[in-house]
Structures are given as C-alpha cells and as structure tokens.
Amino acid sequence: MMWLDTLVQGMLLGGLYALFAAGLSLVFGIMRLVNLAHGDLIVFAAYLVLTGVTLLGLSPWVAALIAMPVMFALGWLLQAAVLNRVLGKDILPPLLVTFGLSVAVQNGLLEAFSADSRRIPAGALEGASLDLGLVTVGVMPLMTFASAILAIMALNGLFYHTALGRAFRATSDDAVTAGLMGIEPKRVFAIATGIAMVVVTLAALYLGMRANFDPSIGPARLIYAFEAVIIGGLGSLWGTLAGGIIIGVAQTAGAAVNPEWQILAGHIAFLVVMLLKPRGLFPRAVD
Amino acid sequence: MYRLTTRTRAGTATEIAVLVLVLAGLALPAVTPRGVIQDLFFILTMLTLAQIWNLLAGYGGLVSVGQQAFVGIGAYAMFAGVILLGWNPVAAILLGGLAALALAVPTAFFAFRLQGAYFAIGTWVIAEVTRLLIAQWKALGGGTGTSLPREATSNIMGTDAIRALFGVREAAARDILAYWLALALVVVVTGCIYWLLRSRLGLALAAVRDNVEAAQAVGVDVGRLKWAVFLIAAAATGLTGALIFVQTARISPEAAFAVTDWTAYVIFIVVIGGIGTIEGPIVGVLVFFALRSALADYGSWYLMTLGLAAIAVMLFAPKGLWGLISARTGLHLFPVRRRLAGPKIEGGN
Amino acid sequence: MLLETRALTANYGQFRALFGVDITVAAGECVAIIGANGAGKSTLMRSITGVIRNEAAMVLHRGEPIGALSSAEIMKRGIAMVPEGRRLFASLSVEENLLIGGQARKAPGPWSLEAVYDLFPILRERRKNPGTALSGGQQQMVAIGRALMSNPELLLCDEISLGLAPVVIRDIYAALPKVREGGAAIVLVEQDIGKALAVADRVYCMMEGRVTLVAKAAEVTREEIHSAYFGVAA
Numbered sequence: 001m002m003w004l005d006t007l008v009q010g011m012l013l014g015g016l017y018a019l020f021a022a023g024l025s026l027v028f029g030i031m032r033l034v035n036l037a038h039g040d041l042i043v044f045a046a047y048l049v050l051t052g053v054t055l056l057g058l059s060p061w062v063a064a065l066i067a068m069p070v071m072f073a074l075g076w077l078l079q080a081a082v083l084n085r086v087l088g089k090d091i092l093p094p095l096l097v098t099f100g101l102s103v104a105v106q107n108g109l110l111e112a113f114s115a116d117s118r119r120i121p122a123g124a125l126e127g128a129s130l131d132l133g134l135v136t137v138g139v140m141p142l143m144t145f146a147s148a149i150l151a152i153m154a155l156n157g158l159f160y161h162t163a164l165g166r167a168f169r170a171t172s173d174d175a176v177t178a179g180l181m182g183i184e185p186k187r188v189f190a191i192a193t194g195i196a197m198v199v200v201t202l203a204a205l206y207l208g209m210r211a212n213f214d215p216s217i218g219p220a221r222l223i224y225a226f227e228a229v230i231i232g233g234l235g236s237l238w239g240t241l242a243g244g245i246i247i248g249v250a251q252t253a254g255a256a257v258n259p260e261w262q263i264l265a266g267h268i269a270f271l272v273v274m275l276l277k278p279r280g281l282f283p284r285a286v287d
Numbered sequence: 288m289y290r291l292t293t294r295t296r297a298g299t300a301t302e303i304a305v306l307v308l309v310l311a312g313l314a315l316p317a318v319t320p321r322g323v324i325q326d327l328f329f330i331l332t333m334l335t336l337a338q339i340w341n342l343l344a345g346y347g348g349l350v351s352v353g354q355q356a357f358v359g360i361g362a363y364a365m366f367a368g369v370i371l372l373g374w375n376p377v378a379a380i381l382l383g384g385l386a387a388l389a390l391a392v393p394t395a396f397f398a399f400r401l402q403g404a405y406f407a408i409g410t411w412v413i414a415e416v417t418r419l420l421i422a423q424w425k426a427l428g429g430g431t432g433t434s435l436p437r438e439a440t441s442n443i444m445g446t447d448a449i450r451a452l453f454g455v456r457e458a459a460a461r462d463i464l465a466y467w468l469a470l471a472l473v474v475v476v477t478g479c480i481y482w483l484l485r486s487r488l489g490l491a492l493a494a495v496r497d498n499v500e501a502a503q504a505v506g507v508d509v510g511r512l513k514w515a516v517f518l519i520a521a522a523a524t525g526l527t528g529a530l531i532f533v534q535t536a537r538i539s540p541e542a543a544f545a546v547t548d549w550t551a552y553v554i555f556i557v558v559i560g561g562i563g564t565i566e567g568p569i570v571g572v573l574v575f576f577a578l579r580s581a582l583a584d585y586g587s588w589y590l591m592t593l594g595l596a597a598i599a600v601m602l603f604a605p606k607g608l609w610g611l612i613s614a615r616t617g618l619h620l621f622p623v624r625r626r627l628a629g630p631k632i633e634g635g636n
Numbered sequence: 637m638l639l640e641t642r643a644l645t646a647n648y649g650q651f652r653a654l655f656g657v658d659i660t661v662a663a664g665e666c667v668a669i670i671g672a673n674g675a676g677k678s679t680l681m682r683s684i685t686g687v688i689r690n691e692a693a694m695v696l697h698r699g700e701p702i703g704a705l706s707s708a709e710i711m712k713r714g715i716a717m718v719p720e721g722r723r724l725f726a727s728l729s730v731e732e733n734l735l736i737g738g739q740a741r742k743a744p745g746p747w748s749l750e751a752v753y754d755l756f757p758i759l760r761e762r763r764k765n766p767g768t769a770l771s772g773g774q775q776q777m778v779a780i781g782r783a784l785m786s787n788p789e790l791l792l793c794d795e796i797s798l799g800l801a802p803v804v805i806r807d808i809y810a811a812l813p814k815v816r817e818g819g820a821a822i823v824l825v826e827q828d829i830g831k832a833l834a835v836a837d838r839v840y841c842m843m844e845g846r847v848t849l850v851a852k853a854a855e856v857t858r859e860e861i862h863s864a865y866f867g868v869a870a
Contacts, residue, residue: 034404036352085602091403095350096558097601103551104594107587163739169727170736177723179707180685180716182740182786219546223415226408230401260430264419267412271397278400 006256007249008135014248015145016210018241019203020225021232022151023196025240028229030172030192031087033094037102039222041197044105045071045204046213047113050120060120064205068198075197079190087189102218109215120208144206148244151199152237158195159237168192220263227270233280242281246273293485298622305474312470316453316463324459324466328534330576331469335476335527336549337556337568339520342480344554345563346492347516353410354524354550356394356417357387359543361525362532363421369439371426376435376443377468380529387525388518390417395517399510411546418544432539440536465534472530476523481565484623492516547590558597561607565621570609638663638821639684639715639790640696644703646676646683653679655845661790666812666822668836668853670829672865675842677825678720681794685717686710712741716788720795720825722779724767731763733778738785745787746818752781755811773804780811790821797828809835829861843867 024038035041045067052063078101086093128139159165167188171178175185207213207221227247232239247266254265273281316324336354343349361383368379398409422430441457449460483489494502495509503509528549532538542548552575560571575593582589604611613619639661646654654676661667671677682688684695685707692701697713711717716737724733734752753760756777762770767778776796783791797805805828812835815822826832833839833853841849841864849856849864 028404032404034408036407082598082602092344092348092350092562093601093605095404095407096554097598099352099551099554100558100594100597100601102594103547103555104591104598107589107591107594110587111591163735166728166732166736166739170725173725173727174723176687176707177719177725178736179687180711180719181736181782182708182711183736184706184708219411220415223408223412226405227412230405260423264416267416267419270412271416274397274400 002256005135006252008137009141010249010252011245012137012141012145012248013252014228014241014245015141015148016203016206016244017224017228017247018148018244019144019151019199019206020221021228021240021244022148022155022237023199023203024222024225025229025232025235025237026155026199027193027196029235030168031189032091032172033083033087034098034226035083035193035196036095036098036222037105037218038098038200038225039220040102040105040109040218041071041075042200042204042207042221043213043215043218044109045197045201046120046208047109047118047215049201049205049208050118053120060122060205060209063120064201067204068201071197071201072194075200076190076194079193080186083193084186084189102222106215106218113215115214115216117212117214118208119212120205122209125209140206140210144210147202147206148241151202152241155195155199156237164191224266227266230280231270231273233283236280236282239280239282293622295619295622297618297620301620309470309474313467316449316466321455321459321462324462325534326576328462328466328469330572331466331473332527332531333552333556333575334568334572335469335473336524336553337560337572338473338477338480338565339523339527340550340553341557341562341565341568342483343516343520345557345567346484346489346496347513347520348496349513349517349520350404350407351398351410351517351520352407352546352550352554353394353398353412353414354520354553355544355546355548356390356410356414357521357524358528358531358549359414359421359540360390360417361387361528362538362543363424363427364525365529365532366427366433366435366538369435370433376439376533377445377464380468380526380533383529384522384526387528388522390525391518391521394521395514399513399517414544414546418540421544422540428539430540432537432542434538435533435536443533461536462534465530468530468533472527476527477565481621481623484565488512488515489623551590552593555593555597557607559593559600559607561609561613563606564609564613565623566613566619567607567609570612571607574608637661637696638665638698639823640699641680641684642694642696644680644683644690644694646679646688646690648679653845654683657842657845657847659840659847659850661821661823663789664816664819664821665838666816666824666836668824668826668832668839669842670826670832670839670861670865671842673827674844676845677842678794679845680842681717681720681792681823681825684710685715685792708740711786714741714743714786714789716783716786716791718776718779718783718791718793718796720798722772722775724770724775724778724782726766726768728767729763730759730765730767730770730778733767734759734781734785737782738787741786743787747784747787749785752784755784755814756781771804773800773808776800776804776808777811780808780815784815784818784820787818788820790823791815792823792825794825795827796824797826797831805831829865841865 020042027033027035048067049060049063052058052066053060082097083094086097125140129136130139159168167183171183171185171188178185224247228240228243231243231246246269250269251262251266255262340354343351364386365379365383368374368382369376394413397413398406401409427433443461443464445464446460449463491507491512494507495512499509556571556575557568559574561567582592600607637660641657641659643656644654645656657680669677683690686705687707690703692704695703702710734749758774759777796808809831824832824836836853839851839853839856840847841861849860
C-alpha cells in the first residue's frame with residue numbers, strides 16, 4: 001500500500017501549495033499583477049507569527065489571528081503606496097518593483113532573524129497522526145488541507161456572492177467602466193492585495209508549523225505557487241487546488257524513488273502539464 | 288539628398304572614445320595591481336550580462352528571471368569540456384555558448400507559452416530544473432561541485448606569453464587573460480547590440496515594443512523576432528558564464544545557477560542605470576560597483592539597499608539614472624534613433 | 637445649475653479635442669448634444685465623468701468644481717453614465733451588472749432592481765445570463781438600468797441608439813420619459829438628430845471640438861442645424 005500512502009501524503013502536501021497559490025491567483029485574477037515577492041511575503045508572515053509565539057507567548061493560532069490584520073494592512077499599504085503607481089499596460093515596472101521587493105524582504109529578514117532555520121512550535125499537534133486504516137496521516141497535514149479547502153471556499157464565496165466580489169470581477173473586466181460605477185479601481189486593488197496577504201498569513205502558519213524555515217526559502221514557495229496556478233488554469237481557485245495537489249503528489253512520488261528528486265519531480269510535472277495543456281487544466285480567464 | 292541616419296556627432300565621438308578606452312584597457316595590466324584587474328573583470332562581465340538582459344527585457348520585452356540557467360549551463364559546459372574532453376579552458380568557453388544556445392531552444396519552447404508576467408517565472412522554473420539536473424551530474428561533482436584540475440589551469444593558451452610580457456605569476460597571468468577576454472566580450476556584445484538596434488531588426492524590435500499588433504500588421508514576424516533575440520541572448524550569456532568560471536576555476540550548482548548573482552544583480556544594474564538604453568547598464572554597473580565597495584562590510588543590508596533602490600528608481604525615475612542625465616543634457620552616446628539628415632530646409636526650423 | 641462646463645478643454649496627448657466648451661444642464665432637464673463623428677461629443681462625456689481629468693473649475697456640479705475628481709467620486713455625486721458601446725461587465729450576470737450600478741451610491745429614489753425590471757421586463761427573464769450573452773438592444777437596456785440603479789440626478793447617455801435596429805431604438809427611447817418622471821436630468825449624445833430632438837428640451841450642436849449651436853429643441857430649424865452640423869449654410 002506504499003503507493004496509496006504516497007498519493008495521500010502528496011495530496012495533503014498539495015493543500016499547502018494551494019494555500020501558497022491562492023493569494024497569487026487572486027491578485028493575478030483581479031489586476032493581472034504577478035507579485036514576485038509573494039514567496040518572501042509568506043516567509044515574512046511566518047516570522048511575524050513566530051515572533052508572536054516566542055516574544056508574546058501566544059499560541060500559534062492566536063498569533064496568526066493577530067498577524068492577519070497586520071498583514072492585511074501591509075498588503076493594502078504596499079498596493080496603495082507602491083504597486084498602484086506602477087500598474088499599467090507595460091508589465092515591466094510592476095515585475096521589477098516586486099522583484100526588488102523580494103530581494104529587499106529576503107535580506108531584511110536575514111538581517112533581523114539571521115540565516116538559522118526556525119520553526120513555529122505547535123505543541124502536541126506536531127507529531128500527532130490519525131490512523132485511517134489503509135494509511136496513517138498526520139493531523140497537521142490534514143488540517144492544512146482542510147484549511148486550503150475552507151480558504152478557497154471562502155474566497156469563492158467572497159468573489160461570487162458579495163458586493164466586494166462583484167467589484168473585484170467588474171474591475172478585472174474593465175477598470176474604466178468600473179470607475180463610472182463609483183468603484184475606485186485602486187481601492188479595489190488595495191483591498192485585494194490585503195486579502196491575499198491574509199491568505200498568505202494562513203499559508204505561513206502551516207509552513208512554519210510543519211517544517212523548518214529560513215529567510216531564503218521564499219522564491220521556491222513562489223515557484224510552487226506559480227506552478228499550481230498555471231496547472232490549474234488562470235482564474236480558477238479550484239483549479240489552483242488541483243494544481244497544488246499535482247505538484248504535491250509529484251514531489252512525494254519523486255521523493256519516494258529518490259529523496260534528491262523530490263523538487264525536480266514537481267517541476268517536471270509542471271512542464272508536462274504545460275506541454276499537454278498550455279492553458280492549464282481548468283482555464284477560465286482569457287488573457 | 289535626404290537620408291535616414293542614426294549617426295550623430297555624439298555617436299561618432301563615442302566610437303572614438305570607446306576605441307581609446309579599449310586600447311587603454313588592453314594596456315592596463317602593465318600598470319595596475321592584480322586586485323584592480325579582478326575588480327575590472329567583475330565589472331566587465333556584469334556589464335556584459337546587463338547589456339544582454341537589457342536587450343531581452345528593455346528592447347525585446349522578454350522579462351527573463353532565469354538568465355542564471357544560461358550562465359550555469361555555459362559554465363558547466365566549459366567545465367565538461369576541460370574535465371571530460373581535455374579541452375583547453377579558453378577553447379571550452381565556446382562550448383559554454385553552444386550549450387546555452389541548445390538549452391535556450393526548449394526553454395523558449397516552454398516559456399513562450401506563458402504570457403507576460405508569467406513568462407518571467409517560467410524562465411525561473413527552467414533555471415531551477417536545469418540546476419537540479421546538473422546537481423545530479425556526478426562526473427562534475429554533483430551537488431557539491433568541483434574545481435578545474437591544476438594541469439588545465441596551469442597551461443591555458445596564452446598565459447605563458449602574458450607571464451613573460453608582464454613578469455607576473457601564473458595565477459595573475461590567468462586573471463589578465465580572463466580580463467582581456469572579458470574586455471573583448473563586452474565590446475563585441477555591446478557592439479553587436481548597438482549594431483542590431485541600428486539595423487532593420489532594431490526597427491522591428493522598437494515596433495514590437497511600442498505595439499505588437501501594429502508591428503504584426505506591417506509585416507514584422509513577432510514570434511521569430513522573439514526567438515531570435517532570446518537565442519542570441521542565451522548564447523552570449525552562456526559565453527559570459529563560461530568565462531566567469533574560467534576565472535574562478537571552481538564551480539558548484541549553487542554558485543553557477545545563483546539567481547541573486549546572475550539575475551538579481553543584473554536586473555538592478557539595468558534598472559538603476561536605465562532600462563532600454565545602451566548607456567544605462569554602463570552607468571548602472573558603475574553605481575552597482577560603487578555601492579558594493581561602500582557597503583561590502585554590511586552583508587545583507589547591501590542587497591536590501593539595492594532592492595529598495597530599484598523600487599525607488601521604478602517609482603520616481605523609471606528611465607533610470609541615465610534617463611535623468613539624458614533628459615537634462617539631451618545626450619545620446621549610443622544613438623539608435625533614426626533621424627532625417629540632409630541640407631537645412633529654407634524657412635524651416 | 638445642476639451641471640455646467642466652463643471653457644472646457646481636453647487633449648489626447650498633443651492633439652486637442654475640445655476648445656473651450658460651455659454647456660449647462662438644469663435639474664430635470666433633457667439636453668441633446670448632436671454632432672458628426674469626431675466633433676468631440678464623446679470627449680465631452682469623458683471629461684464630465686472624470687475618465688479624462690481636467691482643471692477642477694472646468695466642470696461644475698451644483699456650482700462646485702468637480703473637473704479634477706475621479707470617475708468614482710463624480711458618480712457618487714449623482715452623475716451616472718451609460719457609456720458608448722454599453723461596456724457591460726463580461727464576468728457578471730445581467731442582475732449583477734444592474735446591482736453593481738447601485739452599490740457604490742445609496743440614494744433614495746424611484747429606481748431599484750424591481751423598478752428596472754418593470755421598465756425593461758425582458759431583463760427579468762434574462763437576469764441569470766451573462767451580460768454579454770444578450771442582444772445589442774438588451775445589452776443597451778442593461779447599461780441604462782445599471783446607470784439608473786444609483787438613482788442619479790443626471791443621466792449621461794452616450795450614443796444609446798448606435799448600431800441598433802429602429803424597432804429596438806424605439807423601445808429604448810420609450811424608456812426615457814419614465815426616467816425623467818423619476819426626476820433625473822438627461823444628457824443625450826446622439827448622431828440621430830431626429831430622435832434626439834423628439835425628446836430633448838434643448839439641443840447643443842458640436843463641430844470640431846466647439847459648440848456651434850445652442851437652441852430650444854422645439855424652435856430650432858433644419859437650416860440652423862445643418863449649418864451648425866456641417867459648418868456650411870444649407
């Protein structure tokens with residue numbers, strides 16, 4: 001039953017990647033912006049939660065709950081003060097600005113927290129596992145996966161069943177006409193990036209509780225997130241979950257064959273999907 | 288009587304100045320210590336990479352964040368030529384260019400399927416895949432890397448003559464040779480880009496940059512143009528990567544495929560100097576080197592400053608430092624714009 | 637005065653599209669703006685709605701300068717726009733397209749989702765469809781309904797008959813009197829002079845970025861319009 005175990009563990013890992021990717025997918029869907037600092041912002045949020053736990057003695061959950069509005073505010077500010085000024089027809093300025101941000105955040109963290117690996121202590125949850133008969137799964141991976149599904153349901157609900165979600169979709173379709181409807185595209189963008197940062201915080205919580213992290217691991221998380229979004233098809237959050245699962249299963253299967261092949265197997269799965277379905281598995285947005 | 292030309296007085300002056308500088312540069316090792324030559328080697332190779340990236344992103348609209356793939360594959364191909372085939376390192380540099388060209392074909396095939404911003408991360412993925420695959424190549428040291436064997440580094444073609452000429456040790460002679468090659472490479476690469484931009488291809492590139500649909504409508508084959516620019520850039524990047532690692536004589540996947548060294552620095556040089564001009568990367572590399580020397584002791588603060596400086600430039604002076612200078616003075620050292628030349632029209636201005 | 641432009645100029649880069657345009661719209665009034673293609677009518681609408689930003693004092697709403705405000709700020713003051721080409725949101729259903737028109741400005745007034753469905757009953761049947769799956773005429777109804785949802789004081793209609801069949805145009809124009817009964821003033825930008833004059837109180841004619849004629853719709857003669865429209869005497 002080795003293959004079943006690999007499959008299940010891989011799917012659960014995919015939940016984490018879907019959490020990484022959801023914010024990226026949301027922001028791209030609304031403003032066609034790819035934030036190259038996304039991975040570093042996840043790591044930043046992980047340090048924020050860690051600081052809450054170690055400095056204030058909070059439980060990780062409470063620390064994350066406090067970090068969420070902080071990250072929302074930071075995302076809002078980043079969009080309003082910086083990214084809104086470079087958004088436009090030319091994709092170069094926002095790309096270069098977020099690339100600069102990526103390097104700045106990474107090295108800022110390095111200066112503040114050193115290069116040592118850290119982990120958010122999760123107490124009894126850390127080693128806890130559940131025997132499901134055929135396979136045994138960790139409680140933490142299971143919670144990650146459940147959180148990913150809940151986050152995607154919440155985001156979809158927001159997107160398709162609220163006035164704010166309407167404003168998101170309208171602005172994404174046609175920002176000028178959205179303005180004529182009394183919607184400030186720049187405000188909408190700022191809120192969207194804020195929400196993306198809330199999801200980032202949730203992703204960071206699990207990233208930090210499941211494994212060690214250090215300031216340098218952001219870009220790799222960006223790449224996994226990006227692969228999940230592209231595999232799923234731009235603009236579909238459930239597609240993003242599927243993409244995350246594919247990367248997760250490929251990585252787990254690769255690692256089962258040879259631990260050195262874990263990351264490589266994920267990338268190769270991505271390239272294969274690109275080869276067969278260049279627009280992803282569940283394309284929605286037309287770009 | 289009237290003709291379109293890109294020739295200006297400043298352009299001609301630049302050509303003469305470049306010639307003088309190159310001749311002076313060639314003679315420089317006679318009078319400067321080894322440390323300066325090593326610094327100059329670093330500046331020249333970074334400038335080469337910056338000019339190439341500028342061609343890709345600034346002129347071709349191809350924002351690649353995966354150029355480290357070509358630096359790395361070029362460097363590893365050079366090592367393979369030396370270690371596995373017994374080639375002379377200088378000859379093996381050419382192998383680096385070829386290997387990068389070969390890698391560029393599948394890279395372009397995948398990355399060109401991705402639109403706009405996603406192209407950037409797509410190239411990054413390919414670079415990661417290449418790094419991970421190369422790390423499996425046990426003959427070249429696998430994940431930990433390897434060094435050029437002594438017998439290969441000790442009789443690189445030309446070093447004997449350099450030792451005799453300048454009366455220096457073997458290691459210093461190797462640095463001088465590498466420096467001369469870097470000087471030649473930067474002149475050739477910049478010269479080719481300059482020539483390219485002034486040719487019909489440059490006109491087509493400018494058309495594509497301004498408006499893809501319009502360029503297609505007047506008969507520019509946008510797809511082929513992008514392929515051409517991407518392949519040329521990859522080959523030149525591979526040559527540069529191979530040269531860089533001839534000088535260091537030690538390689539590892541982390542060093543050869545470093546996104547910070549071969550892409551982040553390069554992007555910051557171009558952005559801070561001024562994207563979309565040949566002068567920009569030159570100004571950028573000088574600022575970059577000055578910052579590096581000034582902040583060398585502050586570790587990660589230095590990279591943080593660079594990142595923030597790039598953000599500030601994009602926000603407040605999107606055409607970079609050279610853009611500011613050029614706007615003040617109207618100076619174009621490398622004029623690529625076409626202008627009408629001929630006798631003055633009476634009554635006109 | 638509900639809306640006033642004073643010496644309004646507008647440029648597209650180097651190209652000047654409006655050369656000092658003065659128009660006024662009183663509360664509850666219906667004003668038609670006619671003119672050939674390129675006369676500057678759409679540019680005028682874009683300037684009033686803040687799509688093109690101007691000097692503040694060039695556009696006045698109830699005497700207050702609004703020329704430098706954003707589209708959204710201007711809309712929230714009660715100036716709603718039915719844009720040229722309808723511009724429905726493709727990812728929104730018909731009903732969502734209507735709802736989004738009223739979500740940024742909550743003003744008391746006769747218009748609601750139900751009232752718009754009563755005005756254009758076909759939209760009630762198609763409410764779940766994507767906005768862009770409708771026929772041109774139905775899309776135009778959605779665009780008008782969307783603008784009404786904010787209960788505006790002033791409704792700007794840019795070329796609402798363009799590209800539609802005569803019978804459809806008749807249905808759409810039949811809705812305008814009901815809009816006026818609801819208390820809103822209307823500015824109609826039209827190339828169809830006959831349709832415009834039939835519903836308007838006053839008419840402005842534009843040519844090459846300038847106003848060439850202001851007249852009461854009931855009193856204006858064919859000759860006056862002809863010379864203002866084409867720049868030559870009939």
